[in-house]
Each structure stands twice: as C-alpha cells, then as structure tokens.
Amino acid sequence: MIQTNQAHIDYSELMDEIGQSPEALAKLKETGDYTGMTKSVKTILDGRNRAAAISSPAGSPSDPHLHADFHEWWIIMKGEVAYEIGEYEQVVGKFGDIVIAPCGYRHDIKPWKGDQCVRMVVGREDSNHDLKGLPHPRTLPIPDDWQPPNMIHTRLEWMIERHGLDENWGEEVVLDQRNRVNIIHTLPGSSNRPHWHPDMDEWWFVAKGEIEWQIGKDEPFVAKRGDLVFVEAGRAHAIRTVGDESSIRYAVTSPDVIHYFLDNPDDPRPPKD
Ligand SMILES: [Fe+2]
Ligand SMILES: [Fe+2]
Structure with a gap:
C-alpha cells in the first residue's frame, strides 16, 4: 500500500x-x-x-x-x-x-x-x-x-523542443500563492548543491531518466520516469542524475523557499537526519 x-x-x-x-x-x-x-x-x-x-x-x-x-x-x-x-x-x-x-x-x-x-x-x-x-x-x-x-x-514535449536536451536548464512553470514549480533538465553526472529547507516540505515528479536522491542519512535510492519523491522540512537532500540519459524532474516548493547549503559554513546544519 x-x-x-x-x-x-x-x-x-x-x-x-x-x-x-x-x-x-x-x-x-x-x-x-x-x-x-x-x-x-x-x-x-x-x-x-x-x-x-x-x-x-x-x-x-x-x-x-x-x-x-x-x-x-x-x-x-x-x-x-x-x-x-x-x-x-x-x-x-x-x-x-x-x-x-x-x-x-x-x-x-x-x-x-x-x-x-x-x-x-x-x-x-x-x-x-x-x-x-x-x-x-x-x-x-x-x-x-x-x-x-x-x-x-x-506540454512536456514543448518544453523539450524549446530547450533541447544538450545542456542543463530549468524553467519555472507554476508560480502562485502556494507553489513554485521548476522543471529541471540535467545531464548524466550532474548534481545539485546539497541543501535543506527550514520550514517547507519539498517534492518532485520525475518525467525522464534516472535520478539518485540522498535524503539525510538514509540509503540513497534511484527514482525513474513517473516516480514521486518527497522530503520533509529540515532534512538535507542531494540529487544526482545517474544512468546514460539526461533527466527531467519537476521540483515543487513554496514560492518563497529558503535554502541552507551544506557546503556553506555560515549556514545552519539540518536539524533532522
Ligand atoms: Fe477542481
Ligand atoms: Fe530542495
């Protein structure tokens, strides 16, 4: 279930x-x-x-x-x-x-x-x-x-036609009182800058390719086309495109999301493992 x-x-x-x-x-x-x-x-x-x-x-x-x-x-x-x-x-x-x-x-x-x-x-x-x-x-x-x-x-196809699949790109497709949704295309091997959010749960829809998530100290897992990924507020997340094709994910955050980066010594550490 x-x-x-x-x-x-x-x-x-x-x-x-x-x-x-x-x-x-x-x-x-x-x-x-x-x-x-x-x-x-x-x-x-x-x-x-x-x-x-x-x-x-x-x-x-x-x-x-x-x-x-x-x-x-x-x-x-x-x-x-x-x-x-x-x-x-x-x-x-x-x-x-x-x-x-x-x-x-x-x-x-x-x-x-x-x-x-x-x-x-x-x-x-x-x-x-x-x-x-x-x-x-x-x-x-x-x-x-x-x-x-x-x-x-x-349309996903239209987004791919406009931006192509040869380089990393991102574009905001929903922006309202509750949400900011970014469509993000990344080439194999590309990673985000590991970070966490103090007061916002984040989630993603994977539209293409294979993406590895490392959430807190949990075992990393790979999500594929059609999968959903959820991380609660206060937990660090690192995201990397794996496999041989590029990936597309939709990142759903609040419009005014705050990022604390793990590689920035001035930022606070995540409160949750
Ligand atoms: Fe409705
Ligand atoms: Fe995030």
Missing part, C-alpha cells in the same frame, strides 16, 4: 494500485456503467497542498466546477486527459504535461484516451466542489504567444 508522503513512490506500483482489473474493464465495456471505476491514492500532504493520483477509464463522466479561492493544477501521469479551463478551447494532456485552473476558472476534466487516464491533482486540503454544474461559457483559442509560468497547458 502506498502511503502519503512516502519518500519514494514507484510509478508502476502506483499505477497498479489505482488501475482497474481486466474483468472490471470488460464489464464496463459490456454495461457502460462507470460506477466505481475511478480510483485514487493520496500521494502528498505538505501543508500547502493535497495531491492525489486519480485514475479513470476514458469516457468517465465529468463534474465541471470551479474553486473561488485557490489555483488547482494537475500533472498527467498516464493516458490522455482532456480539460476545458475557463473560456478556453479544450486541451488534451499527456504524460508529463501540467494543466492549471486559476482560481475562479471553471474546469471540466474528461478522461480521454486509455483504460487508465491518470492525473495527479494538486489542490488544497480543504478544497470543495460546491460551485458546479456550470456550462462552458464560450470557446476562446489558446493564445499562441503564451510563455511560462502559469500557462493553462504546459
């Missing part, structure tokens, strides 16, 4: 836990009854966000609603998921894409392609679905000159 805030959530284990059995999918094809076909696992609870991986087969009924008081966003983890956000035309997210519904924007989420359309929602612990049943007001095209951060739809 996957636990919330597990240091390392393995992608295939997570997909297995929220996947439907072949029997259940066969029954769905026969009856068209989607009752009980959506499954979810709460992955992260970091004091700012509640994140959960949600799996539904394509065609599952949607529940358009809006949140008046917070931004909600998603990372697509498997299959394809279509979104109507606010007045914009529908976008279809695939693995590694980020979709954002700014607060006050109606969102209609439609599991689009695949027996398992998986999105990880990043919302608030006290989120509610009271404002619902709203029609799509009109269809505006997505502006083609939008730049990060906070695009309605940030």
